[in-house]
Amino acid sequence: MCSIQEGDIENPIKKDKTEKSKVCMKCGGEAVLITRINDPLCRDCFMVYTTHKFRAAIGKSKIIRDGETVLVGFSGGQASSCLLQLIKDGLSERAHKKLRFKPSLLFIDEGAAIDMSAEERLDSCQKILQVMAKSGFPCHIRSLEEAMDSSFITTDSSKDSLASTELPDLDEQSQGQRSKNDLDTDRPKPAEKPKTNGLPIDKDFKEKCIHYDESEIKLKELLKSLKSVTAKEDLIKSLRYNILIDTARKHSHTKVMTGDCSTRLSVRLLSDISQGKGAHVAMETGFADKRLDDITVVRPIRDFSSKEVTLHNVLNDVESVFIPTLTTKAPQNTSIEHLTESFITGLQADYGSTVMNIMRTGEKLNTEILDSTEQQCIICHAPLDTSTGIASALNAVEFSQKISRKNDDKLSPECCGEGDGSCNTKSGRLNKEEALSTLCYGCRLMVKDLSDVNKLPEYIQRDITNRVNRSKMKADIQDYLLADD
């Protein structure tokens, strides 16, 4: 049947294969590249264009103050290498107006999530460290499984003075400086360099590997108990985010920068919508993410397309390190995000305005920030979007699940069977239903995929238990609370 609806008329126009001009549109010199839809630029004009775009994004927002220290998430990939280069250029003496913030870099080693061997992980960390050290900025390396550690805490440390013993965080500031000097003196080409060239990280990192063995196993078990790759990716994203935030808090930074480019963010926007996180896309893809009180995540190259990022890196010989992820080389239907990525890049090839259109949609959206932390999702800290009206998708899907199953008043298998509320068996163990009540729609989908909620990182379990207990307490005293409007 025909599915054309009114409003189907203003569709994006398919890219014309027009004759491409070879003249730079700015200075009339010889163009070396085409950016946006059909704009030829020479190398110098392109550099002016990208530098301006980056600085304008930072300047316009007025979020980063003079002299502030900023944690820059560095993955080694094209986009974060591009960001690092732009920061380096902006801070160098020859910059027209020097940037005024102080960056420090953080690499998160996610090798455990993709079953890399200790040697492979060490190898990629070394490669990353070399790149980071060249910048001369302080650098940190942490690993994803640290979030599984029982001492990992994500809540605002100023609020929680019982912060446990400091993690053996690998602060490479001094070593970073030293290795920079090493590299400066003899500038060895990567190929010529012996594999273990005595970088100071070597010993520390090995120690760390041993220390986190237990956490690594926990992380692998957790990932294994998630059925879908979509949920795995979601979880990894959340752990990565929490380590970023944790590092920023420990070093009392209030800003975190990530190298998300527009192509990446448009994929995130669409895949978030497909995963029921529509309410949060503005936060997830906007310039500044202010969901936390104490730390703001900013995305200064969100106006760069992946093409511009790559062109920038090629023209400036920017080094990047390739590290595989969960979906590298996987078929496109492996996960929602992976599918969305190939969908958008495919569409972008034919309809050059696709990414821009999606970003434009995102800019018009808003995520309402609620004042109370009680109304935040435990896992992603975004405002809860689950108090929808009676006629809503959430309600409809819950009804569908209820109606196509037997009315089982049967108690959950973990229960002692008393059935009168005096149940003791579940003490200390988390109940899935309770856990779900503290999560947003999107994170519920992830947790529903999990066979056992007690496999979740301890910090999440702890937060859930606290929230559940608090809401029980609140229910007990509800009658005596005066409503505040």
Added chain:
Amino acid sequence: MPISCSICDGKAILKRPKTGDALCKECFYYAFEEEIHKTIIDAKLFTSGETVAIGASGGKDSTVLAYTMKELNQRYNYGLDLVLLSVDEGITGYRDDSLETVKRNQIQYDLPLKIVSYEDLYGWSMDSIVKQIGLKNNCTFCGVFRRQALDRGAMMMKVDKIVTGHNADDIAETVIMNVLRGDIGRLRRCTAITTGTDGALPRCKPFKYTYEKEIVMYAYFKKLDYFSTECIYSPNAYRGFARAYIKDVEKIRPSAIIDIIHSGESLSVKKDVRLPVQGTCERCGYMSSNPVCKACVLLEGLNRGLPRLGIGKTHKERRKADEAEKAKKAAENLNSEDQKSCDNSSDQSNNRTCVSSCQCSTDISKLTLNSKPDVSKLDF
């Protein structure tokens, strides 16, 4: 060992696409119907005593909609007067066949049926439009005209509401489409279960949370009589992309369709974003966000022999048309002294632009049939 139904422990014959539960035939019917009933009650779609037109195309969605609406109306005493309403776009080999299905449904379900045709309303059938414009962009005309046609038909039948068979897949697809196009106004509106509450006839979608696959299952097991052929004219390629994406996402995570609708429902638009203001068309009075509604612009284009007038960048075509007009006027002024009679007739044809209001539609169709616009004069 046969899988047992998760409701009644009988022999299950299907797995629900929406929840993954194994069900027997009867329990599936029960779950399917109860969900639609719940949607109708929760969203307060109807009040007792209303006359409701079911937009019937003869396809699976509208056939199942007519069947379940009749069923639920009796079972739960909604107190509704149901009628069938069809639009005849005038597509030989497609719509004429599907209308036969609707006519059979009319007898099977014992409901009154009204068919309104593009030919009667606009003076143009889709077949004649395609002859003018070719196979590109013809869907634009069809889509724009259909919405108005359904409303006109409903007004003729004096109904209070229209229900359409848009299902969850359709809505999820529209959400994705509007994100891809950056159309914030439609993105905000497209997940509403009832639209057009102010002024226009309200339209609602009782299948908003119903999966397309389950509708097909229901029709298949109930052996409902429906028509399933693709339109002979080319489909909208861009919507096709969104559709393919939805289907792929659904394969990865079956709940994705509802998840996308949830996303759409919980989107909030920044306060400072200007949204199109819904007004009325100055020619035909139908609701429109522009001074002249799309249908009138398209129709003007057809009648003046400039079928591309309402397609793509309107102002471009409009300028071309106006220039043509001016040139013609100038030429006429030169000749006016000798040929006054000629002037009159051409003026008449220029004024004959708004033909899309109900009252004058028959007259206009006559006029247009009699004197198809003089293409040679206008076409530069």
